[in-house]
Amino acid sequence: QVQLVESGGGVVQPGGSLRLSCAASGFTFSSNDMHWVRQAPGKGLEWVTFTRYDGTNLYYADSVKGRFTIYRDNSKNTLYLQMNSLRADDTAVYYCAKDQSIRGSWPGPLEYWGQGTLVTVSS
Amino acid sequence: EIVLTQSPATLSLSPGERATLSCRASQSVGSLLAWYQQKPGQAPRLLIYDASNRATGIPARFSGSGSGTDFTLTISSLEPEDFAVYYCQQRSRWPLTFGGGTKVEIK
Numbered sequence: 001q002v003q004l005v006e007s008g009g010g011v012v013q014p015g016g017s018l019r020l021s022c023a024a025s026g027f028t029f030s031s032n033d034m035h036w037v038r039q040a041p042g043k044g045l046e047w048v049t050f051t052r053y054d055g056t057n058l059y060y061a062d063s064v065k066g067r068f069t070i071y072r073d074n075s076k077n078t079l080y081l082q083m084n085s086l087r088a089d090d091t092a093v094y095y096c097a098k099d100q101s102i103r104g105s106w107p108g109p110l111e112y113w114g115q116g117t118l119v120t121v122s123s
Numbered sequence: 124e125i126v127l128t129q130s131p132a133t134l135s136l137s138p139g140e141r142a143t144l145s146c147r148a149s150q151s152v153g154s155l156l157a158w159y160q161q162k163p164g165q166a167p168r169l170l171i172y173d174a175s176n177r178a179t180g181i182p183a184r185f186s187g188s189g190s191g192t193d194f195t196l197t198i199s200s201l202e203p204e205d206f207a208v209y210y211c212q213q214r215s216r217w218p219l220t221f222g223g224g225t226k227v228e229i230k
Binding site for chain 2: 035037044045046047050059060061062095100106107108109110111112113114115116
């Protein structure tokens with residue numbers, strides 16, 4: 001079955017950096033587009049970033065553009081999110097999600113989600 | 124950016140009742156709208172995609188309708204496990220966006 005396991009969350013000071021990982025299994029990772037979505041404590045869902053199956057066509061929310069970078073290692077079935085210049089409003093649970101689309105031309109719905117990893121930005 | 128407005132914010136109903144949730148888009152998204160369910164402490168789960176298609180394993184009591192700017196998620200008869208928060212999401216244009224959510228609570 002599809003499994004997505006996020007790791008790398010923790011407490012970081014404002015201005016600091018953190019790298020999140022998402023280990024994927026149970027499907028052909030190299031054929032699926034992937035997303036990161038976050039949820040601040042007690043708030044709704046916010047889409048963060050997207051990568052196509054081959055690591056191209058990257059898209060970002062304006063709130064993280066220039067600070068966050070999504071990338072993937074298809075040989076390791078792992079998705080990453082490099083977060084720099086972190087701010088207090090980046091505090092959230094970060095979910096990786098598998099897109100339903102397989103080598104498609106447009107993102108599909110977010111079919112499967114990991115359990116998330118909590119990032120807290122605080123001094 | 125496409126803004127999705129969900130209403131009501133909270134829906135108080137009893138088990139067995141019908142739930143009708145609304146999602147309105149600030150501009151047309153065609154049929155590229157999905158619905159997700161989230162329970163406390165859990166990740167979201169895809170319920171409906173492309174406005175009206177049930178995702179794998181989703182019970183038939185969940186149905187979606189609409190196109191363009193107005194969409195509805197209907198739960199025909201609430202089961203105890205259906206009390207949760209529901210989000211709509213569009214994939215018509217970048218950036219992808221979610222609605223603010225509707226909480227379905229036990230009356």
